Amino acid sequence: MKEPRLVKFQRHENEQFSDFIKKLELQAVETAEERMPLYLKVGLKDASIVLDVGCGSGIVTRDIAHLTKGKVIGIDESSDMIRVAQKVLNRYRNVSLTVGKAEKLPFPDNVFDICVCNLLLMWAQHPAYVVSEMARVTKRGGKVLASLEPDYGGKLHYPEHAKVDSIFAGKAICDKGGDPHIGRKLRCLFVQAGLKTEVGIGNNRIWSCAEDKSYYLHARDFYVNALKHAGLTQKEIDEWEFSFLRSLDEGIQLNFFPQFYAIGAKP
Ligand SMILES: C[S@@+](CC[C@H](N)C(=O)[O-])C[C@H]1O[C@@H](n2cnc3c(N)ncnc32)[C@H](O)[C@@H]1O
Numbered sequence: 281m282k283e284p285r286l287v288k289f290q291r292h293e294n295e296q297f298s299d300f301i302k303k304l305e306l307q308a309v310e311t312a313e314e315r316m317p318l319y320l321k322v323g324l325k326d327a328s329i330v331l332d333v334g335c336g337s338g339i340v341t342r343d344i345a346h347l348t349k350g351k352v353i354g355i356d357e358s359s360d361m362i363r364v365a366q367k368v369l370n371r372y373r374n375v376s377l378t379v380g381k382a383e384k385l386p387f388p389d390n391v392f393d394i395c396v397c398n399l400l401l402m403w404a405q406h407p408a409y410v411v412s413e414m415a416r417v418t419k420r421g422g423k424v425l426a427s428l429e430p431d432y433g434g435k436l437h438y439p440e441h442a443k444v445d446s447i448f449a450g451k452a453i454c455d456k457g458g459d460p461h462i463g464r465k466l467r468c469l470f471v472q473a474g475l476k477t478e479v480g481i482g483n484n485r486i487w488s489c490a491e492d493k494s495y496y497l498h499a500r501d502f503y504v505n506a507l508k509h510a511g512l513t514q515k516e517i518d519e520w521e522f523s524f525l526r527s528l529d530e531g532i533q534l535n536f537f538p539q540f541y542a543i544g545a546k547p
Contacts, residue, residue: 297360299499299501300502301364302499303499304337305339306495306499307399307499308343309339310495311428311539312343314427314428314482314483315340315343315427315428315482316343316347318425318482318543319347319396320347321543322394322423322425322543323394324348324394324396325347326349327348327393328350328393329351329352329353329392329393330344330353330392330393330394330395331354331385331392331394331395331396331417332352332355332396333355333382333385333395333396333397333400333410334355334382334398334400334403334404335355335356335361335362335365335377336356336364336399338354338361338368338377339368341354341365342372344396345369345372345375349374350374350393351375352375352376353375353376353377353378353392354369354376355379355382355385356377356379356380357379357380357381362377362379382397382409382410382414383404383405383409383410384409384413385413385414385417388417389416390416390417390418390419391417392418392419393418393419393422394425395414395415395417395418395424396424396425396426397425397426398427398428399427399428399429400426401426401429401459401462402430402453402458402459402460402462403457403458405457407459407469408469411424411426411469411475412472414473415473415544418546420546420547421545421546422545422546423545423546424470424475424543425542425543425544426466426541428482428539429539429540429542430463430540431464431537431538431539431540432448432449432450432460433460433463434537435448435450435536435537436535436536437536439527439533441520443512443520444507444512444520447506455509455510463539463540464540466542467479469542470542470544473544474547475544475545475546475547476544476546477542478542478543479541479542481538481541482540482541483536483539486536487535489527489528489529489532489533490528492528492533493525496524504517504521507520
């Protein structure tokens with residue numbers, strides 16, 4: 281029997297959502313070594329109340345909940361994400377989760393010791409409002425941290441691939457409504473929110489080919505879908521994937537793109 285269109289569409293949406301969750305999971309594991317020093321630097325250990333804005337599936341929130349003795353609140357605009365996060369965090373008594381917009385945080389002024397976001401500003405429609413809201417709800421003397429905000433303009437890799445490179449150098453992000461150049465804007469966003477600001481690059485290590493391969497294979501559906509969405513044929517995708525994986529197996533592929541962080545102290 282032919283599958284009805286709506287069911288097919290929903291199945292496609294569900295597959296994309298679970299691909300995205302898989303990508304977030306792996307990303308959280310692979311970036312823990314970059315995020316942990318930042319959490320320690322802003323004083324997460326001794327905080328009594330922390331807000332994780334754009335908490336997504338809660339994998340990063342779980343790292344935060346491990347590191348602090350305080351209470352952690354996670355907020356995300358997507359109720360689907362919050363449902364996943366509730367499962368991921370159901371054994372954590374110090375965490376509570378809520379649905380809400382980062383541009384209009386449902387909290388009074390000056391309540392959180394630390395307000396963090398990971399990989400959010402790139403996806404937020406109004407990043408300037410988000411940072412100023414994060415600054416508003418943070419206590420005086422508290423800290424705002426944005427971690428892992430990439431800048432695809434600084435993406436380097438070799439061997440190159442004429443057709444696919446431009447897609448992964450930002451086009452796929454733009455098509456999904458993200459800002460591939462958010463990294464370079466962090467200082468401006470934080471300073472304009474009235475924060476005493478420090479910016480830096482979080483990832484200063486080049487991954488090995490084995491790490492790149494394992495990341496790619498785990499999140500493969502996400503990348504293949506992005507290429508399909510950009511209009512590549514299955515044959516073109518197969519050819520690219522074959523040469524990409526071969527270069528990783530030969531140990532010659534190098535990939536790097538800078539991921540910035542900003543720490544803002546609220547005066
Ligand atoms: C790339 S995910 C990152 C999730 C999580 N922070 C992590 O690192 O695993 C971005 C998340 O931000 C959420 N988001 C995007 N714009 C938002 C907004 N304006 N307000 C609240 N959440 C937002 C999305 O729903 C998504 O869950």
